[in-house]
Each structure stands twice: as C-alpha cells, then as structure tokens.
Amino acid sequence: MIAIIDYGLGNIKAFANVYKRLNIPHKTASCADDLEGADRFILPGVGAFDQAMQVLQRSGMREPLDEFVLQRRVPILGVCVGMQILAHSSEEGNLPGLGWIDGEVRRLDPSALSHKTYLPHMGWNDISPMRSDGLLQGLNGGSRFYFLHSYYFDCRGNEDVVATTDYGNAFASVVNYRNVYGVQFHPEKSHQNGIQLLKNFGNL
Amino acid sequence: MLYPRLIPCLLVKNKGLVKTVRFKNPKYVGDPINAVRIFNEKQVDELMVLNIEATSGNMEPDFKMIENLAAECRMPLCYGGGVKTVEQAQRIVELGVEKVAISSAALDKPELISQIAEQVGSQSVVVVLDVKKRLIGGKYQISTHNGKINTGRCPVEFARQVESLGAGELAINSIDNDGVMKGYDFCLIDKIREAVSLPMTVLGGAGTLEDIGRLIGMYGIVGAAAGSLFVFKGIYRAVLINYPNPHEKEDLIAKNRLTV
Numbered sequence: 521m522i523a524i525i526d527y528g529l530g531n532i533k534a535f536a537n538v539y540k541r542l543n544i545p546h547k548t549a550s551c552a553d554d555l556e557g558a559d560r561f562i563l564p565g566v567g568a569f570d571q572a573m574q575v576l577q578r579s580g581m582r583e584p585l586d587e588f589v590l591q592r593r594v595p596i597l598g599v600c601v602g603m604q605i606l607a608h609s610s611e612e613g614n615l616p617g618l619g620w621i622d623g624e625v626r627r628l629d630p631s632a633l634s635h636k637t638y639l640p641h642m643g644w645n646d647i648s649p650m651r652s653d654g655l656l657q658g659l660n661g662g663s664r665f666y667f668l669h670s671y672y673f674d675c676r677g678n679e680d681v682v683a684t685t686d687y688g689n690a691f692a693s694v695v696n697y698r699n700v701y702g703v704q705f706h707p708e709k710s711h712q713n714g715i716q717l718l719k720n721f722g723n724l
Numbered sequence: 725m726l727y728p729r730l731i732p733c734l735l736v737k738n739k740g741l742v743k744t745v746r747f748k749n750p751k752y753v754g755d756p757i758n759a760v761r762i763f764n765e766k767q768v769d770e771l772m773v774l775n776i777e778a779t780s781g782n783m784e785p786d787f788k789m790i791e792n793l794a795a796e797c798r799m800p801l802c803y804g805g806g807v808k809t810v811e812q813a814q815r816i817v818e819l820g821v822e823k824v825a826i827s828s829a830a831l832d833k834p835e836l837i838s839q840i841a842e843q844v845g846s847q848s849v850v851v852v853l854d855v856k857k858r859l860i861g862g863k864y865q866i867s868t869h870n871g872k873i874n875t876g877r878c879p880v881e882f883a884r885q886v887e888s889l890g891a892g893e894l895a896i897n898s899i900d901n902d903g904v905m906k907g908y909d910f911c912l913i914d915k916i917r918e919a920v921s922l923p924m925t926v927l928g929g930a931g932t933l934e935d936i937g938r939l940i941g942m943y944g945i946v947g948a949a950a951g952s953l954f955v956f957k958g959i960y961r962a963v964l965i966n967y968p969n970p971h972e973k974e975d976l977i978a979k980n981r982l983t984v
Contacts, residue, residue, distance in 0.1 A: 530820065642893065644769060666770075666799070706822070711764075
C-alpha cells in the first residue's frame with residue numbers, strides 16, 4: 521500500500537490517478553493515523569521550502585514519518601519541493617529540512633547559464649542516469665521529465681546522485697540514500713516516463 | 725537539454741470552453757475535462773486554462789473546476805482568471821495546479837507578485853499581459869478585464885517590474901492577433917524578450933505549426949502557446965482538438981532550434 525502524503529502541497533490526486541490506472545494499491549494520508557499500514561510513501565510538493573516544512577509540521581505527520589523512514593526504513597519518494605526538504609537546509613528558506621539525505625538545497629546559478637536560458641528552470645528536460653536499476657528501470661538516458669524549479673539538491677555524497685540533468689551546470693535530478701528517494705522533476709506530470717517511474721517506485 | 729514548450733491555451737466561460745477572435749465573439753468549442761483527456765492522450769507539454777469572465781464579472785476562481793482539471797491533467801497546468809489574493813493563489817496550488825497566472829490584480833497591486841511568490845515559490849507565479857497595439861501611434865499598451873479596460877501601461881516597463889518582484893514566468897498575449905491565426909506578433913515579443921530574462925510564454929496568433937517553428941527559431945527556449953491552432957481544423961474552423969505527435973514535435977524543434 522502506497523500512502524500519498526497529503527499535507528496540503530502538491531498534486532495528490534494526480535499521483536492517485538496514476539496509481540489507479542496502474543492498479544497499484546494506494547491511499548492518501550492526511551494525519552498520523554493514516555500512515556499506518558503503508559509500505560511506501562510519496563511526499564509531493566509544489567511551492568517554497570519553508571512553506572513545505574511548516575505545513576508538514578502542522579499536519580502532525582512529521583514525527584511519525586521520521587520513525588517510519590529512519591527506524592523502519594520504509595521507502596519514501598520526495599517530489600520537487602518534497603525532494604528538496606529531504607535535505608538539511610535550503611538557500612530558499614530559514615527552516616531546517618528533514619535531513620534524511622545529506623546535502624543542501626542551493627539556487628541554480630544564473631551566471632552559469634547561457635543567454636538563451638532562464639530561471640526558473642521550466643519545461644521538459646532529459647535525465648542522465650548514473651545507474652538504471654530500481655527507480656529508473658526501463659528509463660534510458662534522454663528520458664524527458666517536466667521540471668519547474670529554481671533550486672536544486674546539492675548532495676554531499678556523489679554516491680547519492682542517481683541521475684543528473686543539465687541546465688547551465690549538471691545538477692542532481694534523482695537522489696537516493698538507503699530507502700529515501702527524491703526526484704526534482706514532476707513524475708505525476710511527465711506522461712509515460714513519469715508513469716514508469718512511479719510504477720518502479722511501487723515495485724522497489 | 726531543455727526543450728521549448730508547445731502549450732494549448734484553453735479559454736473558459738460559463739463552465740465551457742470557448743475560443744475568441746481578438747478577445748471577442750467567444751465560440752463554444754467543448755467541455756474542459758473532455759479536452760484535457762484528449763490532450764493527455766496527445767502528451768502535450770503543458771496546458772494553460774484561462775477563465776475569461778472571472779475578472780470582468782468580478783467572480784472568484786471556480787475552485788471546483790480547477791480541482792477537477794488538476795486531477796485530470798497528466799501534464800503541468802497553469803490556471804488564470806479572477807485570482808486577486810495570496811490566499812486564492814495558495815488554494816489553487818494546493819489543489820494541485822503547478823502555476824497560477826495573475827494579470828489585472830498584478831497591475832492594480834504589483835506587490836501581490838512578491839507576496840504570492842513568497843507563499844508558493846516564484847516558479848509557480850505567472851504574470852499574463854494582454855497587450856493591444858494602439859491604432860494611432862502604434863504604441864503597445866496593457867489591457868485588463870478581457871481586453872475591455874486599457875490601462876495605458878507599457879508592457880516592456882511592466883515586464884521589468886514583474887521580473888524584479890519575483891515572478892517565475894511572463895506570458896505575453898497579443899489581443900490584436902488573438903484567434904486571427906496569421907502568426908505571432910514578433911515585434912512585441914522582441915521588445916519584451918530584450919527587457920527581461922524570465923521564461924516567457926507567447927500567445928496570440930499562431931495559425932500553423934510553422935508559426936511555432938518560427939518562434940522557436942527566434943527565441944530557442946520559449947513557451948509557444950496557441951488556442952485556435954489546437955482546437956480548430958481547416959478553413960471553416962471546425963472544432964477538432966489536435967496537437968503534433970511526438971515525432972512531428974521533435975522534427976519541428978530540430979528543424980528550427982537555435983544552435984546556442
């Protein structure tokens with residue numbers, strides 16, 4: 521059972537629709553009790569770092585999630601801002617993040633961009649996988665996903681970077697440490713490639 | 725590499741989809757959810773839905789409809805129409821919409837751009853400028869309320885302000901070219917592209933894929949939005965939702981792409 525964490529940010533229904541089509545059991549979790557019985561979590565996110573941390577805290581799910589993720593090692597997939605809050609901190613905000621993957625969130629450097637590129641990084645871009653097992657099974661280099669962000673996850677350890685994407689500089693577009701996964705793009709809004717990735721997460 | 729975006733722009737009035745010509749004579753073209761389903765199958769890059777009666781009719785955004793659209797979309801969605809407050813923008817993002825477009829509210833109260841960006845992140849704030857060229861003198865000016873009110877404001881100056889206030893994207897809509905299907909207003913786009921370095925989406929005038937190709941050729945990474953082109957077929961403007969298939973899109977981009 522995949523629990524899609526509904527803390528008031530991100531497109532819960534879009535994830536639910538994908539899993540419904542795939543016939544993969546799922547539910548939405550909007551309070552601590554709802555988390556019980558899940559063997560996968562999706563942490564969606566659209567918005568700003570501090571806002572995401574605040575509403576997650578307010579939902580009452582933060583502490584129980586800490587236990588599920590760190591003690592019971594239940595796989596979790598953070599998406600966009602949901603990925604960024606897996607880090608310790610962000611240049612976008614002042615609140616500490618969840619700190620489940622070692623790294624910090626930084627602003628993409630506009631000076632590294634050519635004059636034909638702009639911030640935010642918006643649109644369809646390719647990923648270059650470092651490894652193609654697990655989450656990226658069946659997805660090749662050049663697989664396109666939808667990105668919408670100005671900040672990126674700067675992993676402390678290179679081994680936590682599963683795929684990179686080029687925008688000015690290459691940044692980590694897929695990260696993983698143990699049972700914690702994060703994708704900077706929106707798989708729920710990336711047509712067939714996104715469906716494949718969400719299916720892979722369900723099969724991990 | 726980042727690709728240019730081909731974006732169908734759907735106009736909503738009285739819960740149905742319409743298409744206008746120069747912001748007038750809305751013609752009913754179908755049901756919004758049905759259209760989204762077809763665009764899902766066609767794997768469109770992004771979708772823009774604008775409620776064209778919300779601001780002029782002083783209506784709130786139709787949150788129920790927005791929620792249904794967001795749930796149905798398997799591509800990113802930008803919603804605009806009647807958004808006046810931070811709370812409304814936040815609620816729309818919470819319903820699962822990636823981008824919220826504001827227009828007349830941003831002109832009335834530019835600081836709203838920063839306030840919304842602070843709550844939902846800059847990347848989700850789109851400012852739409854409906855621009856009309858004056859018959860005498862040929863000056864470009866921003867209109868609001870579905871083209872009914874001319875603010876007299878210069879789009880280039882306002883675009884700079886929009887950027888400095890932290891918007892994530894600028895959408896430029898040419899009222900004169902809306903629904904005419906004779907091509908984009910490159911003169912207008914040039915002026916704004918030079919002034920700001922925000923991602924830009926252009927709307928108004930695309931009649932063929934070649935028009936979009938030309939836009940990509942000139943600006944590289946750009947949002948190429950169109951209404952009529954993606955909902956009408958043939959010279960009699962029969963309603964038929966269409967969109968280039970992945971190969972056609974690939975060819976169009978490859979053929980026109982700037983080599984940076």
